Amino acid sequence: MTKDTKSLPMSAQPYGLIATFTTTAEAMHAAEQVRDAGYKFWDVISPFPIHGMDRAMGIRRSKVPRASFLGGLAGLTTGMTLIWWSGAYNFPLIVGGKPYFSPMFAFPVSYELTILFTAFATVIGMFLFNKLPMHYHPVLKYEKFHRGTTDRFFVVIEARDPRFDAAATRALLTAVGGQEITELED
Amino acid sequence: MAHAEHTVVAPAILQEVRPATLPRPVLIANHRDFGWITDKICGIVEGKTPTWWWWCFGVACFVASFTVAGITYLVATGVGVWGHRSPVNWAWDIVNFVFWIGIGHAGTLISAILCLLRQKWRTSINRSAEAMTIFAVVCAGIFPMFHVGRVWYAWYLFPLPNSNGIWQNYRSPLEWDVFAVSTYGIVSVLFWYVGMLPDLATLRDRFGAAGNKLRSWLYGLFAMGWRGSNRHWSNYEMAYLILAGIATPLVLSVHTIVSYDFAVSLLPGWHTTIFPPYFVAGAIFSGFGMVLTLMLPLRAIYKLEDLITPYHIDCICKVTLTTGSMVGYAYAMEFFIAWYGANPYEGFTFINRAFGNYAWAYWIMVTCNVVTPQLFWFKKVRRNVALVWVLSIFVNVGMWFERFVIIVSSLSRDFLPSSWGYYSPSIVEIFTFFGTFGVFSVLFLLFIRFLPMMAMAELKAISPQADPHATEISHGT
Numbered sequence: 001m002t003k004d005t006k007s008l009p010m011s012a013q014p015y016g017l018i019a020t021f022t023t024t025a026e027a028m029h030a031a032e033q034v035r036d037a038g039y040k041f042w043d044v045i046s047p048f049p050i051h052g053m054d055r056a057m058g059i060r061r062s063k064v065p066r067a068s069f070l071g072g073l074a075g076l077t078t079g080m081t082l083i084w085w086s087g088a089y090n091f092p093l094i095v096g097g098k099p100y101f102s103p104m105f106a107f108p109v110s111y112e113l114t115i116l117f118t119a120f121a122t123v124i125g126m127f128l129f130n131k132l133p134m135h136y137h138p139v140l141k142y143e144k145f146h147r148g149t150t151d152r153f154f155v156v157i158e159a160r161d162p163r164f165d166a167a168a169t170r171a172l173l174t175a176v177g178g179q180e181i182t183e184l185e186d
Numbered sequence: 187m188a189h190a191e192h193t194v195v196a197p198a199i200l201q202e203v204r205p206a207t208l209p210r211p212v213l214i215a216n217h218r219d220f221g222w223i224t225d226k227i228c229g230i231v232e233g234k235t236p237t238w239w240w241w242c243f244g245v246a247c248f249v250a251s252f253t254v255a256g257i258t259y260l261v262a263t264g265v266g267v268w269g270h271r272s273p274v275n276w277a278w279d280i281v282n283f284v285f286w287i288g289i290g291h292a293g294t295l296i297s298a299i300l301c302l303l304r305q306k307w308r309t310s311i312n313r314s315a316e317a318m319t320i321f322a323v324v325c326a327g328i329f330p331m332f333h334v335g336r337v338w339y340a341w342y343l344f345p346l347p348n349s350n351g352i353w354q355n356y357r358s359p360l361e362w363d364v365f366a367v368s369t370y371g372i373v374s375v376l377f378w379y380v381g382m383l384p385d386l387a388t389l390r391d392r393f394g395a396a397g398n399k400l401r402s403w404l405y406g407l408f409a410m411g412w413r414g415s416n417r418h419w420s421n422y423e424m425a426y427l428i429l430a431g432i433a434t435p436l437v438l439s440v441h442t443i444v445s446y447d448f449a450v451s452l453l454p455g456w457h458t459t460i461f462p463p464y465f466v467a468g469a470i471f472s473g474f475g476m477v478l479t480l481m482l483p484l485r486a487i488y489k490l491e492d493l494i495t496p497y498h499i500d501c502i503c504k505v506t507l508t509t510g511s512m513v514g515y516a517y518a519m520e521f522f523i524a525w526y527g528a529n530p531y532e533g534f535t536f537i538n539r540a541f542g543n544y545a546w547a548y549w550i551m552v553t554c555n556v557v558t559p560q561l562f563w564f565k566k567v568r569r570n571v572a573l574v575w576v577l578s579i580f581v582n583v584g585m586w587f588e589r590f591v592i593i594v595s596s597l598s599r600d601f602l603p604s605s606w607g608y609y610s611p612s613i614v615e616i617f618t619f620f621g622t623f624g625v626f627s628v629l630f631l632l633f634i635r636f637l638p639m640m641a642m643a644e645l646k647a648i649s650p651q652a653d654p655h656a657t658e659i660s661h662g663t
Contacts, residue, residue, distance in 0.1 A: 028654040031416075047220060047388070048647040049419040052654060057416055062424035068432075082345060086353035095355055108362040108443055112369040115436045119373045119429060123380055126425035130418045133410035140413055146391035149384065149414050151220035151646075 015138035015186040016042075016158040017169055019178025020147075024050055027153035030176035031056040034155060037172055041158040045139065045148045064125050071121020072114050079110025138184045156184070213306055213648055215492040220646050223493070227385075227642050228392050230488055230634065238487070239635060246627035253621025256614050257332055265335040267614045274597045274609035279333040281589040282619050284444055285472070286326035286626075287367065288465075288585060290374070291437055292473020293319030297377060298433035301426075307501050309644040310493045313385075314484070314634070315477050316378040321629040322476075323371040325622040330363070332618075359446035366443040373436055377429050379408075383422070384643040387412035441469045448592065455535040455596030458523065464516035468588060471509035471555070474502055475581025482575045484634065493640060496569055503568040506581060510559035513588070517556065535596055543608055544595040547587050554584025 021027040024046075031044050035058045044053060080103065087093070088100035098105070127133065139145060139156055148154050155178060157169050166183075173181050214223070260267055270277055293315035300308040331340050343364045345354055354361050386409035393402035412418070445465035448456035478499070485494045524536040539548050558580045561567045568574065594609050611619075633639070646652055 024652055025654040044416040045414045046416060046419070047224075047414055048384070048643040048652060049423050050416070050652065050654060051647075053416050054420050059417060059420050062421045064421050064424040065428060068425075068428045072432075083356045086345060087356060091351055091353055093352070095357055098357055105357045108359075108439075108446075109356055109365045111439060112362075112365040112436075112443075115432050115439075116369040116372060118432050119376050122425045122428045122432075123376050126380070126421050127410065129421045130415075132412065132418070135406060135411040137411060137413055139415075140411070145413075146395040149388040149391045149412075150224045 013186060014159050014166075015184040016156055016161075016164070017166075017173060018139070018142055018154050018156045018182050018184050019173040019176075020144070020180045021153040021155065021178060024153065026177050027155065028053060028056050030155050030173075030178060033176045034157065034172065037163070039157055039161050039163055041161040041164075043139075043156045043158075045154040045156065047149050047151060047153075063129055064122060067125025067128075068118050068122040071125075072118040074121070075114035075117030076110050078117065079113035080106055082113075083109060138186050142182065142184060144180070159186075211307075211497045212495060213310070213497070214645065214650075215495050218492050218649070219651065220649070223642055223645050223649070224388060224392075226490070226493070227638050227640050227645075228389060230639055231389060231636060232392065232396075235635065239631060243628065243631050246624045246631055249624025250621050250628050251624070252617045253328065253625055256618030256621060257328070259614055260332060260618070261337055265333065267612060268333075269610055269612040269615060271607065271609075273600050273605045273607055274594055276597060277594050277609050278590075278611050278615045278619060279329045280447070281586065281593055282622065283326050283329040284465075284589045284593075285586045286322045286329075286622065287370075287444060288441065288469035288472045288589075289476045289582075290319040290322035290326065290370070290473065291441060291466070291469035292477050293317070293322075294370075294374060294377075294433050294437040295470050295473065296477070297381070298430040298437065301430040302434060305501075306648045307498050309641055309648050310490075310498055311477060311481055311502070311640075312644070313378075313381065313641045314481060314639055315473075316374060316381065317630065317633045317637075318473075318476060318480060319374045320371070320378060321626050321633075322473075323367065323374065324629065325626050327367065327371070328618075328622065328625075330367075359443065359450045362443045363447055366440045370436060370440045373429075373433060377433055380422075380426060380429060381641055381644075382637065383409060383412050384414065385638040385641065387414065388642060389638065438466055441466045453596055453600065454529070454531040455539065455592065457532075458520065460516055460519055460523070464513070464520075467509045467512035467516065468555075468585060471506060471513055471559075472581060472585035474506045474509065475578045475585065478502055478506070478574055478578035479582060480630065482571055482578070484639070486571075488639075490640075493645065499571065499574060500565075500568045503562045503574060506578075507559050507562035510555060510562075510581070514556035517552065531601065535599065538599050539591060539595050542595065543598060544591060547591050547595070551584055551587040551591050554580040555588060558584075 019030070021030060027044060027046065028050065031053060034042055035056065044050075044057060046053070083106040084101045092100050094100075103110075139148075139154075142148075142154075144152075145154075155173065155176075157164060157173070163169075170181055218226075268277070268279065270279075293312075296308050296315040297312040300312075331337060334340050334343070342348065343354070343361070354364075356362075386405050390402050390406035390409045393399075393405060442462040442465065445461035449458060449461040451457060481494060481502075482499070485491060521536050521540075524532045527533075539545075558577055561573075561577060567577075598609055599606055
């Protein structure tokens with residue numbers, strides 16, 4: 001249940017405030033100012049990735065590559081170990097007078113497994129770092145949220161931020177050009 | 187982190203040199219805004235199922251039933267119902283496998299390699315090209331799976347413990363192929379799905395706003411609660427870049443390994459080092475042919491001219507021309523090496539290829555792959571949509587014949603003249619292959635009906651109004 005809470009104080013602790021912007025540039029400038037105001041728990045919602053928004057928000061480089069690297073390492077190890085274990089240890093069998101194991105002939109399969117495991121680690125890592133899947137989220141309850149995956153930009157400041165103050169934060173969002181500033185129910 | 191100033195200051199040198207402002211090609215015509223793109227793409231999914239769709243779907247199901255019939259008969263009787271016999275023990279099955287897997291490669295090229303090369307025109311076609319990849323891999327997989335003979339033992343291809351206690355021979359390129367193709371299929375699905383995540387969220391929210399709870403829930407289930415948060419986009423874009431980065435060596439390795447099936451053998455006409463690059467170029471060539479074959483009718487039916495502009499078609503034609511010329515070069519180089527290598531068997535194989543028992547197939551291949559794509563040198567041809575579509579069919583036909591020529595003509599005339607033979611497909615093989623076009627079409631029709639056909643989020647990101655500095659620059663200078 002969501003309603004316009006501009007005038008009504010909510011009984012429960014609100015999740016935060018959401019403000020709407022219509023252009024990329026407006027959202028970007030708003031983000032820069034919210035960042036400069038020192039907020040930590042806040043977000044920008046956009047229908048597509050905005051070039052330069054990470055810097056405008058002060059987000060550090062993504063950690064997904066670490067997961068990818070570990071995945072790739074695991075894939076290569078799995079490939080080499082599998083081929084050594086099955087061909088040279090568990091059931092040694094001479095094929096064409098070739099050695100039981102050599103990293104040369106084991107390479108193509110290990111290469112493919114490196115890529116396979118990297119891909120899984122990247123996708124799973126992306127979901128974990130993003131704390132997804134999360135089918136329930138206060139922002140999704142905002143009645144005009146559907147514009148956020150279509151053609152509108154939102155700035156959300158969470159109530160748990162130490163600098164959050166219902167009146168001051170609302171004033172900031174108004175000052176940076178936000179429209180339809182609404183309180184989000186938790 | 188330092189507070190970066192985002193006001194754009196033009197460097198002083200620009201006042202002196204005054205660089206010419208070259209017009210950038212327009213990727214989204216008629217200044218369409220974000221809302222229009224969303225309505226257009228989602229409208230295809232949300233609207234009523236068109237009558238043509240039901241007709242096409244019916245025909246596609248009927249055609250697909252030929253594969254079912256062919257395979258059922260094969261499984262019930264034995265692999266002898268195919269026309270293979272010594273010396274031609276590999277024929278249409280492997281031809282069709284390589285043909286379909288090659289088609290898939292353009293999808294990955296468009297989504298991965300063009301992403302790394304920052305070719306923005308890829309965004310209009312990458313989603314459907316990736317779908318094409320996955321469905322082509324499905325069709326390709328049918329053939330090697332059933333040509334093992336007793337299909338219920340196909341799981342022996344994978345390193346699963348079995349009662350014989352024996353393991354796979356990892357020295358064999360055929361085993362490499364198993365891993366390459368399965369990895370390719372899985373990574374393509376992951377890449378496709380990750381790319382689709384934001385668009386599934388858009389559909390979820392649109393169905394939700396329209397009050398269709400069931401469909402909103404279904405799309406939402408797969409959208410994983412995506413909410414367009416920039417903290418998510420940051421990880422998402424990194425993940426997408428890494429997937430593109432690993433899909434690139436993957437796609438090159440898959441067709442390299444497919445070519446090893448031949449190149450690692452000792453048969454003249456197969457045993458050549460040129461095969462990996464030659465196969466990869468051929469695969470991309472055939473895939474771009476198929477992209478044109480599929481996208482041009484869709485563009486006309488759904489009136490997507492603003493999103494697939496003549497510039498897009500122009501780019502695809504140029505890639506087709508380039509890869510087609512590479513393939514032509516490889517054909518010439520094979521002949522040169524056969525002569526220069528001074529191996530009489532190799533020399534015979536190539537003379538036989540062009541003038542022997544399968545010369546008809548060879549010249550169809552040369553006409554379709556080397557001669558007709560050269561028409562793409564002319565801008566008038568590239569701008570003539572109907573002609574481009576016809577030429578794309580030539581590419582598809584030519585690339586099927588390329589695999590046929592390589593596989594069958596080399597095998598039918600091997601080292602020992604007493605074992606020479608002539609191969610013709612049996613009706614079962616023809617049925618099975620014909621039906622795969624139905625399988626492909628059924629899957630593709632389901633895709634365009636139920637999933638966003640174009641990457642909306644990516645299209646929005648490349649449109650001019652997505653650039654937060656676009657207005658500032660025009661005002662500032």
